[in-house]
Amino acid sequence: MNDILMGLHFHKPFPFNFNSSWIKATYAGEKAPYGWHPPTPDEYINTTRQLSIHEYAHHYSRVSESEFLKAMGVLATEYYLWKYGKADYIGAGSYRRYLLLDDVTQEVPKISMVANQETADYLSSDRMKDAALKLLEKHDLITNTPITLLGKDIESQYLESQPYEYWNLFIQGIMELFPDYRNKIDWFKGNTINFETSYIMRKQMFKKYISEFFELLEYIWTHTDKTYPIEPTTSEPFPWRYPGFLGERFFPFFVYANGLNPAYVPLVLVV
Secondary structure (H helix, E strand, O other), rough: OOEEEEEEOOOOOOOOOOOOOOOEOOOOOOOOOOOOOOOOHHHHHHOOOOOOOHHHHHHHOOOOHHHHHHHHHHHHHHHHHHHHOOOOEEEEOOOOOEEEOOOOOOOOOEEEEEEEEEHHHHHHHHHHHHHHHOOOOOOEEHHHHHHHOOOOOOHHHHOOOOOOHHHHHHHHHHHHHHHHHHHHHHHHHHEEOOOOOOOOEEEEHHHHHHHHHHHHHHHHEHHHHHHOOOOOOOOOOHHHHHHHHHHHHHHHHHHHHEEEEEEEEEEEEEE
Protein backbone atom coordinates (compact mmCIF):
# COMPACT_ATOMS: atom_id res chain seq x y z
CA MET A 1 0.00 0.00 0.00
CA ASN A 2 1.33 3.42 -0.94
CA ASP A 3 1.91 5.79 1.93
CA ILE A 4 3.19 9.33 2.49
CA LEU A 5 5.38 10.82 5.20
CA MET A 6 5.70 14.60 5.13
CA GLY A 7 7.70 16.54 7.71
CA LEU A 8 6.92 20.16 8.54
CA HIS A 9 9.81 21.95 10.20
CA PHE A 10 9.08 24.01 13.33
CA HIS A 11 11.13 26.42 15.39
CA LYS A 12 8.34 27.67 17.66
CA PRO A 13 4.85 26.61 18.79
CA PHE A 14 2.14 26.97 16.12
CA PRO A 15 -1.24 25.35 15.40
CA PHE A 16 -0.70 21.78 14.21
CA ASN A 17 -2.62 18.52 13.86
CA PHE A 18 -0.61 16.06 15.94
CA ASN A 19 -3.10 13.34 14.99
CA SER A 20 -2.38 13.52 11.26
CA SER A 21 -1.67 10.10 9.78
CA TRP A 22 0.90 11.44 7.30
CA ILE A 23 2.16 14.94 8.20
CA LYS A 24 4.49 15.07 11.20
CA ALA A 25 6.03 17.99 13.07
CA THR A 26 9.83 18.09 13.23
CA TYR A 27 12.41 20.43 14.70
CA ALA A 28 16.19 20.71 14.78
CA GLY A 29 17.03 20.66 18.47
CA GLU A 30 16.82 18.19 21.32
CA LYS A 31 13.57 17.19 23.00
CA ALA A 32 11.30 20.21 23.50
CA PRO A 33 8.27 20.70 25.75
CA TYR A 34 5.83 21.06 22.85
CA GLY A 35 5.54 17.40 21.89
CA TRP A 36 7.22 17.80 18.53
CA HIS A 37 8.78 14.76 16.94
CA PRO A 38 12.55 14.67 17.42
CA PRO A 39 14.75 14.50 14.31
CA THR A 40 16.19 11.10 15.28
CA PRO A 41 14.83 8.05 17.10
CA ASP A 42 14.87 8.24 20.90
CA GLU A 43 17.93 6.04 21.24
CA TYR A 44 20.06 8.70 19.52
CA ILE A 45 18.87 11.68 21.54
CA ASN A 46 21.53 12.84 24.06
CA THR A 47 23.72 9.80 23.30
CA THR A 48 25.23 10.34 19.87
CA ARG A 49 25.11 12.84 17.05
CA GLN A 50 25.50 10.22 14.35
CA LEU A 51 22.80 10.07 11.72
CA SER A 52 21.46 13.52 12.48
CA ILE A 53 22.00 16.96 11.05
CA HIS A 54 24.92 17.25 13.51
CA GLU A 55 26.92 15.24 10.97
CA TYR A 56 27.63 18.62 9.40
CA ALA A 57 28.24 20.58 12.61
CA HIS A 58 32.03 20.49 12.11
CA HIS A 59 31.59 23.05 9.35
CA TYR A 60 30.15 25.38 12.02
CA SER A 61 32.66 24.68 14.78
CA ARG A 62 33.16 28.37 15.56
CA VAL A 63 29.54 29.00 16.52
CA SER A 64 27.21 27.60 19.15
CA GLU A 65 24.97 24.61 18.60
CA SER A 66 21.88 26.82 18.61
CA GLU A 67 23.38 29.02 15.90
CA PHE A 68 24.23 25.95 13.84
CA LEU A 69 20.69 24.57 14.17
CA LYS A 70 19.25 27.97 13.34
CA ALA A 71 21.28 28.04 10.14
CA MET A 72 20.14 24.55 9.17
CA GLY A 73 16.43 25.13 9.59
CA VAL A 74 14.36 22.80 7.41
CA LEU A 75 17.52 20.97 6.35
CA ALA A 76 17.36 19.15 9.69
CA THR A 77 13.91 17.84 8.75
CA GLU A 78 15.07 16.83 5.28
CA TYR A 79 18.07 15.02 6.79
CA TYR A 80 15.78 13.11 9.15
CA LEU A 81 13.49 12.09 6.28
CA TRP A 82 16.51 11.07 4.20
CA LYS A 83 17.86 8.75 6.89
CA TYR A 84 14.68 7.55 8.59
CA GLY A 85 11.74 8.10 6.25
CA LYS A 86 10.08 4.74 5.51
CA ALA A 87 7.08 5.72 3.38
CA ASP A 88 6.76 5.24 -0.37
CA TYR A 89 6.51 9.01 -0.81
CA ILE A 90 8.44 11.61 1.17
CA GLY A 91 7.61 15.30 1.58
CA ALA A 92 8.98 18.32 3.39
CA GLY A 93 8.02 21.88 4.20
CA SER A 94 7.83 24.38 7.03
CA TYR A 95 5.27 24.96 9.75
CA ARG A 96 3.39 27.80 8.00
CA ARG A 97 3.34 26.27 4.51
CA TYR A 98 1.16 23.47 3.17
CA LEU A 99 0.25 22.19 -0.29
CA LEU A 100 -3.42 22.54 -1.28
CA LEU A 101 -4.01 19.05 -2.62
CA ASP A 102 -7.77 18.61 -2.86
CA ASP A 103 -8.75 21.46 -5.19
CA VAL A 104 -7.10 21.10 -8.60
CA THR A 105 -9.28 23.92 -9.99
CA GLN A 106 -7.27 26.52 -8.09
CA GLU A 107 -4.85 28.20 -10.50
CA VAL A 108 -3.29 30.82 -8.20
CA PRO A 109 0.26 30.16 -6.94
CA LYS A 110 -0.48 31.00 -3.30
CA ILE A 111 -3.43 31.44 -0.97
CA SER A 112 -3.70 32.32 2.72
CA MET A 113 -5.62 30.61 5.51
CA VAL A 114 -6.09 31.54 9.15
CA ALA A 115 -3.68 29.95 11.63
CA ASN A 116 -6.01 27.89 13.82
CA GLN A 117 -6.65 24.25 14.66
CA GLU A 118 -9.39 23.88 12.07
CA THR A 119 -7.03 24.94 9.29
CA ALA A 120 -4.25 22.64 10.52
CA ASP A 121 -6.64 19.68 10.72
CA TYR A 122 -8.00 20.31 7.23
CA LEU A 123 -4.63 20.73 5.50
CA SER A 124 -3.21 17.56 7.08
CA SER A 125 -6.34 15.42 6.78
CA ASP A 126 -6.62 11.99 5.15
CA ARG A 127 -8.68 13.71 2.47
CA MET A 128 -5.55 15.66 1.49
CA LYS A 129 -3.42 12.51 1.64
CA ASP A 130 -5.82 10.64 -0.66
CA ALA A 131 -5.78 13.56 -3.09
CA ALA A 132 -1.96 13.53 -3.08
CA LEU A 133 -1.84 9.79 -3.81
CA LYS A 134 -4.20 10.29 -6.74
CA LEU A 135 -1.97 13.02 -8.19
CA LEU A 136 1.10 10.83 -7.73
CA GLU A 137 -0.46 8.12 -9.90
CA LYS A 138 0.33 10.30 -12.93
CA HIS A 139 3.11 12.58 -11.68
CA ASP A 140 6.62 12.14 -10.31
CA LEU A 141 6.08 14.66 -7.53
CA ILE A 142 3.82 17.37 -6.18
CA THR A 143 5.02 20.88 -5.48
CA ASN A 144 3.70 24.44 -5.50
CA THR A 145 2.87 26.36 -8.67
CA PRO A 146 5.73 28.38 -10.19
CA ILE A 147 5.69 32.13 -10.64
CA THR A 148 7.23 34.30 -13.34
CA LEU A 149 9.81 36.85 -12.21
CA LEU A 150 9.26 40.22 -13.86
CA GLY A 151 12.25 41.95 -15.43
CA LYS A 152 14.86 39.61 -13.95
CA ASP A 153 16.14 36.07 -14.12
CA ILE A 154 16.56 33.53 -11.30
CA GLU A 155 20.21 34.37 -10.75
CA SER A 156 19.80 38.15 -10.70
CA GLN A 157 16.77 37.88 -8.39
CA TYR A 158 18.86 35.89 -5.91
CA LEU A 159 21.75 38.36 -6.08
CA GLU A 160 19.45 41.30 -5.33
CA SER A 161 19.58 40.35 -1.66
CA GLN A 162 22.18 37.61 -1.23
CA PRO A 163 26.01 37.56 -1.29
CA TYR A 164 27.68 36.60 -4.55
CA GLU A 165 30.20 34.27 -2.88
CA TYR A 166 27.70 31.52 -2.03
CA TRP A 167 25.96 31.75 -5.39
CA ASN A 168 29.27 31.45 -7.21
CA LEU A 169 30.19 28.37 -5.18
CA PHE A 170 26.68 26.97 -5.72
CA ILE A 171 26.98 27.15 -9.51
CA GLN A 172 30.60 26.02 -9.44
CA GLY A 173 29.66 23.05 -7.26
CA ILE A 174 26.86 21.95 -9.59
CA MET A 175 29.22 22.08 -12.54
CA GLU A 176 31.97 20.11 -10.80
CA LEU A 177 29.93 17.58 -8.83
CA PHE A 178 27.17 16.78 -11.31
CA PRO A 179 28.50 16.71 -14.89
CA ASP A 180 25.12 15.55 -16.21
CA TYR A 181 23.67 18.91 -15.16
CA ARG A 182 26.20 21.07 -16.99
CA ASN A 183 24.09 21.44 -20.09
CA LYS A 184 21.09 22.38 -17.92
CA ILE A 185 22.75 25.23 -16.03
CA ASP A 186 21.19 27.93 -18.22
CA TRP A 187 17.95 27.26 -16.34
CA PHE A 188 19.15 29.84 -13.83
CA LYS A 189 18.99 32.44 -16.62
CA GLY A 190 15.27 31.79 -16.95
CA ASN A 191 12.54 33.56 -15.01
CA THR A 192 10.08 30.81 -13.99
CA ILE A 193 10.55 29.26 -10.55
CA ASN A 194 8.63 27.98 -7.55
CA PHE A 195 10.09 29.09 -4.22
CA GLU A 196 9.28 27.78 -0.70
CA THR A 197 10.62 24.19 -1.22
CA SER A 198 7.38 22.37 -0.37
CA TYR A 199 7.06 19.00 -2.06
CA ILE A 200 6.09 15.32 -2.00
CA MET A 201 7.96 12.82 -4.17
CA ARG A 202 8.78 9.16 -4.48
CA LYS A 203 11.26 8.10 -1.80
CA GLN A 204 14.07 7.09 -4.15
CA MET A 205 13.88 10.36 -6.07
CA PHE A 206 13.81 12.28 -2.78
CA LYS A 207 16.95 10.48 -1.65
CA LYS A 208 18.70 11.41 -4.89
CA TYR A 209 17.62 15.04 -4.50
CA ILE A 210 18.61 15.53 -0.88
CA SER A 211 21.87 13.59 -1.10
CA GLU A 212 22.90 15.79 -4.02
CA PHE A 213 21.97 18.97 -2.18
CA PHE A 214 23.96 18.02 0.93
CA GLU A 215 26.90 17.11 -1.30
CA LEU A 216 26.59 20.55 -2.86
CA LEU A 217 26.42 22.25 0.54
CA GLU A 218 29.53 20.39 1.67
CA TYR A 219 31.29 21.72 -1.41
CA ILE A 220 30.26 25.27 -0.46
CA TRP A 221 31.20 24.88 3.21
CA THR A 222 34.59 23.44 2.25
CA HIS A 223 35.38 26.33 -0.09
CA THR A 224 34.41 29.25 2.12
CA ASP A 225 35.86 30.56 5.37
CA LYS A 226 32.51 32.16 6.29
CA THR A 227 30.10 29.30 6.85
CA TYR A 228 28.12 31.38 9.38
CA PRO A 229 28.23 35.02 8.26
CA ILE A 230 26.87 37.42 10.85
CA GLU A 231 27.34 40.91 9.42
CA PRO A 232 24.91 41.70 6.57
CA THR A 233 26.65 42.72 3.36
CA THR A 234 23.43 42.98 1.33
CA SER A 235 19.79 43.71 2.12
CA GLU A 236 19.45 40.25 3.71
CA PRO A 237 19.32 40.82 7.50
CA PHE A 238 20.12 37.17 8.34
CA PRO A 239 22.99 36.16 6.03
CA TRP A 240 23.47 32.83 7.81
CA ARG A 241 20.24 31.62 6.16
CA TYR A 242 21.93 31.12 2.76
CA PRO A 243 21.69 27.26 2.81
CA GLY A 244 17.90 27.51 2.76
CA PHE A 245 17.86 30.18 0.07
CA LEU A 246 20.13 28.05 -2.11
CA GLY A 247 17.87 25.07 -1.47
CA GLU A 248 14.92 27.08 -2.81
CA ARG A 249 16.80 27.33 -6.11
CA PHE A 250 18.29 23.84 -6.21
CA PHE A 251 14.99 22.01 -5.75
CA PRO A 252 13.23 23.39 -8.87
CA PHE A 253 16.49 23.08 -10.81
CA PHE A 254 16.70 19.41 -9.79
CA VAL A 255 13.14 18.82 -11.02
CA TYR A 256 14.02 20.42 -14.37
CA ALA A 257 17.44 18.82 -14.75
CA ASN A 258 16.06 15.33 -14.13
CA GLY A 259 13.14 15.76 -16.52
CA LEU A 260 10.56 15.10 -13.83
CA ASN A 261 6.82 15.53 -14.34
CA PRO A 262 5.46 17.59 -11.42
CA ALA A 263 1.86 18.17 -10.39
CA TYR A 264 1.61 21.84 -9.48
CA VAL A 265 -0.81 22.93 -6.75
CA PRO A 266 -1.28 26.17 -4.82
CA LEU A 267 0.84 26.84 -1.75
CA VAL A 268 -1.14 27.62 1.41
CA LEU A 269 0.44 30.20 3.69
CA VAL A 270 -1.00 29.91 7.19
CA VAL A 271 -1.06 33.35 8.82
